[in-house]
Every structure is written in structure tokens, then in C-alpha cells.
Amino acid sequence: MIKRLIVNASYALQTSKRYQANKHFFYNLLENDKYRYKKYIDILMMALIFISVAVLIREVSLFTPLK
Numbered sequence: 479m480i481k482r483l484i485v486n487a488s489y490a491l492q493t494s495k496r497y498q499a500n501k502h503f504f505y506n507l508l509e510n511d512k513y514r515y516k517k518y519i520d521i522l523m524m525a526l527i528f529i530s531v532a533v534l535i536r537e538v539s540l541f542t543p544l545k
Contacts, residue, residue: 491497506513 507516507519510516
């Protein structure tokens with residue numbers, strides 16, 4: 479019963495135009511180097527990584543006792 483539900487849901491997603499449009503949009507955003515918004519997403523991701531590393535270093539240095 480659950481197997482049949484999963485298979486039917488998969489077929490419904492495969493034929494859904496809305497799902498295919500979203501899939502195509504996110505594929506372009508993450509994989510297509512010629513997509514015009516990709517560079518902005520890449521810059522945003524790099525900034526998030528740098529900020530999270532800076533916050534982690536700051537928190538560790540605040541709670542590490544000095545000798």
C-alpha cells in the first residue's frame with residue numbers, strides 16, 4: 479500500500495508542470511554557469527560561509543580560557 483502511494487506520488491511529480499518548472503529553476507541556479515543569477519547565489523553562499531566561520535572562531539575564542 480505504501481509502495482503504491484510512493485510510486486503514484488512519483489508519477490504525479492514527474493508529470494507536474496509546476497514541479498518541473500521549479501526543478502529547472504533550481505537546477506539553473508545551482509548548476510548552470512551561464513544563468514544570470516548564479517553568481518549572486520555563489521557570492522551569497524561564500525559570504526554565509528565566511529560569516530559562520532567568523533562567528534564560530536569568535537565564540538571559541540571567548541570561551542577558551544587564557545593562560
